[in-house]
Amino acid sequence: MKILWDLDGTILDTWPTLVEAFTVVAKKDLPYEEVLPHLKYGTAYKFYGVDKNKVKEFREIERTLPNDRKPLFPYVKEVLSASDANVLVTHRNRRSTEELLEHWDLGRYFEEVICPADDGYSLKPDIQAYKYLHDRYGLDMAIGDQSTDLIPARKIGLKTCSFREANEYADKKIYCYSEFSYQ
Numbered sequence: 764m765k766i767l768w769d770l771d772g773t774i775l776d777t778w779p780t781l782v783e784a785f786t787v788v789a790k791k792d793l794p795y796e797e798v799l800p801h802l803k804y805g806t807a808y809k810f811y812g813v814d815k816n817k818v819k820e821f822r823e824i825e826r827t828l829p830n831d832r833k834p835l836f837p838y839v840k841e842v843l844s845a846s847d848a849n850v851l852v853t854h855r856n857r858r859s860t861e862e863l864l865e866h867w868d869l870g871r872y873f874e875e876v877i878c879p880a881d882d883g884y885s886l887k888p889d890i891q892a893y894k895y896l897h898d899r900y901g902l903d904m905a906i907g908d909q910s911t912d913l914i915p916a917r918k919i920g921l922k923t924c925s926f927r928e929a930n931e932y933a934d935k936k937i938y939c940y941s942e943f944s945y946q
Contacts, residue, residue: 784825
C-alpha cells in the first residue's frame with residue numbers, strides 16, 4: 764500500500780506544543796481543551812482576536828519547543844515500514860519538518876515530503892500537492908486527523924483513514940496504529 768500522510772496529530776503528537784505556542788502568541792492563559800478545537804479547525808486566530816500575521820511567530824515558537832515533547836504515536840513506525848511507499852504533506856515549514864523527521868529518524872520512510880508554503884503549493888484542502896503525489900507514486904490511501912487532510916484525498920479518488928477523530932470524509936477510522944489494516 765502507498766500512503767499519503769499528514770504529520771501533526773497523525774504521525775507525531777504535536778497538538779500540545781501547538782496549543783502552547785498559540786497561547787504564547789495570544790498572550791493569554793487559555794485552557795488546552797478550549798484552544799485545541801479552534802486551532803485544529805482554523806478558527807483560533809479570529810476567535811481569540813489574534814492577528815493572522817502572527818502565524819510565522821507561532822510556527823517559530825512551536826519549532827523551538829523540544830522535539831521530545833512531540834512524540835511519535837505508538838506503532839506508527841511499523842505502518843510506515845510496512846508500506847510500499849510513503850509521502851507526506853504538512854503545513855509545517857521545511858525547516859521544522861526536517862528537524863522533526865531527523866529527530867525521530869523518519870526521513871528514510873518518505874519518498875517525498877511537501878511543505879506547501881515552501882514548495883509553491885496552496886495549503887490543504889487544496890488538491891494540487893495531493894494530485895502531484897498521486898500522479899507520481901500511484902497512492903492508495905491518505906491518513907490524517909483533520910478534514911483538511913482527507914478532503915483532497917477523497918477528491919482525487921484515494922481511500923481515507925481518519926486518525927483519532929470521527930470524520931465524515933473518512934472511509935475508516937483508527938485510534939491506534941496497532942489497528943491499521945492494509946485492506
